[in-house]
Amino acid sequence: xxxxxxxxxxxxxxxxxxxxxxxxxxxxxxxxxxxxxxxxxxxxxxxxxxxxxxxxxxxxxxxxxxxxxxxxxxxxxxxxxxxxxxxxxxxxxxxxxxxxxxxxxxxxxxxxxxxxxxxxxxxxxxxxxxxxxxxxxxxxxxxxxxxxxxxxxxxxxxxxxxxxxxxxxxxxxxxxxxxxxxxxxxxxxxxxxxxxxxxxxxxxxxxxxxxxxxxxxxxxxxxxxxxxxxxxxxxxxxxxxxxxxxxxxxxxxxxxxxxxxxxxxxxxxxxxxxxxxxxxxxxxxxxxxxxxxxxxxxxxxxxxxxxxxxxxxxxxxxxxxxxxxxxxxxxxxxxxxxxxxxxxxxxxxxxxxxxxxxxxxxxxxxxxxxxxxxxxxxxxxxxxxxxxxxxxxxxxxxxxxxxxxxxxxxxxxxxxxxxxxxxxxxxx
Numbered sequence: 001x002x003x004x005x006x007x008x009x010x011x012x013x014x015x016x017x018x019x020x021x022x023x024x025x026x027x028x029x030x031x032x033x034x035x036x037x038x039x040x041x042x043x044x045x046x047x048x049x050x051x052x053x054x055x056x057x058x059x060x061x062x063x064x065x066x067x068x069x070x071x072x073x074x075x076x077x078x079x080x081x082x083x084x085x086x087x088x089x090x091x092x093x094x095x096x097x098x099x100x101x102x103x104x105x106x107x108x109x110x111x112x113x114x115x116x117x118x119x120x121x122x123x124x125x126x127x128x129x130x131x132x133x134x135x136x137x138x139x140x141x142x143x144x145x146x147x148x149x150x151x152x153x154x155x156x157x158x159x160x161x162x163x164x165x166x167x168x169x170x171x172x173x174x175x176x177x178x179x180x181x182x183x184x185x186x187x188x189x190x191x192x193x194x195x196x197x198x199x200x201x202x203x204x205x206x207x208x209x210x211x212x213x214x215x216x217x218x219x220x221x222x223x224x225x226x227x228x229x230x231x232x233x234x235x236x237x238x239x240x241x242x243x244x245x246x247x248x249x250x251x252x253x254x255x256x257x258x259x260x261x262x263x264x265x266x267x268x269x270x271x272x273x274x275x276x277x278x279x280x281x282x283x284x285x286x287x288x289x290x291x292x293x294x295x296x297x298x299x300x301x302x303x304x305x306x307x308x309x310x311x312x313x314x315x316x317x318x319x320x321x322x323x324x325x326x327x328x329x330x331x332x333x334x335x336x337x338x339x340x341x342x343x344x345x346x347x348x349x350x351x352x353x354x355x356x357x358x359x360x361x362x363x364x365x366x367x368x369x370x371x372x373x374x375x376x377x378x379x380x381x382x383x384x385x386x387x388x389x390x391x392x393x394x395x396x397x398x399x400x401x402x403x404x405x406x407x408x409x410x411x412x413x414x415x416x417x418x419x420x421x422x423x424x425x426x427x428x
Contacts, residue, residue: 002067006040008082012074015087018043019067021125022060022095024104032057034086035079036068039130044083045070053089063095063103063125113414120419120428132416135254135261136404140205142253143226146246152203152228157190159183159207163378170211172221183209186397188329189382191229192358195393196385200231208397213423216297217412218350218402222421229395236331236341236357237272239394240317243345243353244268247315254407263407264314271311272343274320278303293322301349319343328372329365330356331394341394348406355396362386 003016020038034045034057045068047057060066070084100119101111103126110116116123123129147154160181164171172183187204194202208225230242248265255263273281278299279289287302295303295318307316319342320333326340333339345353359365362383369379376383404416414420419428 004040005036005038005043005080008043008072008084009074009080011072012082014072015069016072016084017067017069018084019092020065021103022062022064022066025057025060025062027058034060034066034068036066037125037127042079042127044075044078045086046083047086047089051086053086056089056091060091061095061097063099063122064091065093065095066091113412117414117420117425118428124418129415132404132408132410133418135258135408136400136416138254138257139250139400139403139407140226142250143246144203145253146249147201147203147228150201150242150245152201153194153199155187155190155194155199155202155204157184157187157204157206159209161189162381170213172209172211185210186225187227188327188397189385191227191395192329192382192390192393193385195229195231195358195360196388196390200391201228203228215423217414218405220401220413220417220420220422223399223401223413223417226398226400227395228398229393231391231393233357233392233394236319236343236355236394239355239357239396240270240272240343240345243355243396243398244270250403261407266313266315270315270317270345271307271313272317272319273303273307274339275318275322276320278318281306293325295344295351297350300346300351304346304349314348316346317343318346323371326356328369328374329358331359345396347403350402350406351399352402352406353396353398355394357392357394360386360390360392 001017002019003011005018018036020036022034023037023042024035026033030049032047034047035042036045047054067090068084068086069088070086072082072084074081075083101116101122103122160176161184162181164182164185171185173180174183186208187206191202204227206225207222209222211221212219233239248268251263251265255265282289282299282302285302287299289299290296304316307313320339321342323338323340326342330340330342333341341357343355344351359368365383365386366376369376401413401416405413410416
């Protein structure tokens with residue numbers, strides 16, 4: 001039975017079987033060494049000259065896949081404190097000798113990102129790359145634990161929509177038989193339908209599509225979104241409270257599995273600052289504002305620096321955005337106000353969440369849609385969700401890739417994405 005490499009130390013003195021990739025290879029006249037890598041670690045395999053597989057080892061190439069049987073022996077100088085003295089070798093898959101990109105990278109010699117992404121399946125063999133998605137898995141486990149503990153229902157919403165789901169955002173139009181359709185920029189409408197269906201609390205994980213001509217380190221044309229929506233709220237503060245609980249649960253799970261990161265568990269409540277006040281703080285700190293009602297990337301970094309200095313916190317909710325920067329379905333602070341019950345969550349200098357209380361009153365929803373110049377006929381199905389009773393509700397769309405990018409100090413959200421899609425990339 002195959003044993004994972006991480007479990008070998010407890011099996012010293014026993015004959016075991018492992019399988020994995022040839023990570024490194026040293027062929028010498030009297031002894032050869034094979035470093036074998038699986039998802040859990042790397043082990044050194046010793047092949048003596050009198051071994052029946054000594055000549056066979058010479059035919060190996062880096063990244064070939066092998067199955068090895070041998071005696072596990074304690075060896076303090078070997079990786080993981082154990083090595084294997086080989087008895088048999090089976091080559092499961094032969095790798096071409098010339099790798100398009102290296103898996104073992106010398107310091108300062110990393111292949112440039114575009115080439116690495118061309119060969120993403122090889123790039124991801126590097127243990128440090130694999131770890132990115134192990135961390136992502138644990139973060140999601142924590143979020144899902146919160147959802148489970150708090151009685152959220154998971155839903156699965158369609159990617160095809162008959163009308164765009166976000167005001168102003170670019171959409172991918174596709175041919176849907178005899179009519180156009182759009183790839184969902186958000187599951188927003190269908191999360192709200194769940195509130196009208198009486199589900200009360202829903203969560204989901206799924207793809208989000210944005211046809212934006214963005215070439216930044218934090219934008220993709222397709223990404224994985226985590227979403228939630230909750231009913232019977234009093235304001236957007238209830239949505240912020242819920243997301244804080246999810247984040248703390250997620251961070252605790254990551255820290256439990258990866259204590260070496262020493263990930264700081266954020267204290268609750270997170271700082272919450274209206275955007276008008278944020279602008280004043282930034283002005284006092286000499287930060288130029290290019291736009292009155294929104295934050296530039298520089299401003300996001302600056303307000304996060306301020307919050308870290310003043311509150312010792314990595315998170316900040318920027319609240320009460322102007323209606324011009326709010327979706328038509330965002331509820332206003334109060335009747336006649338130009339401010340909405342919307343907030344953006346910033347983490348270490350980057351926006352990771354947009355949330356809001358939604359407008360569930362049909363007359364106001366229609367008025368706000370017309371104010372945005374939207375066609376009520378194309379919104380008919382959506383607005384019908386609220387004609388037959390719907391509780392007050394709100395929710396959020398979360399960008400987990402950006403969380404991972406910042407948790408691991410990655411230079412680009414593409415590094416936190418399994419197979420990235422951007423303006424230029426549609427392969428592999």
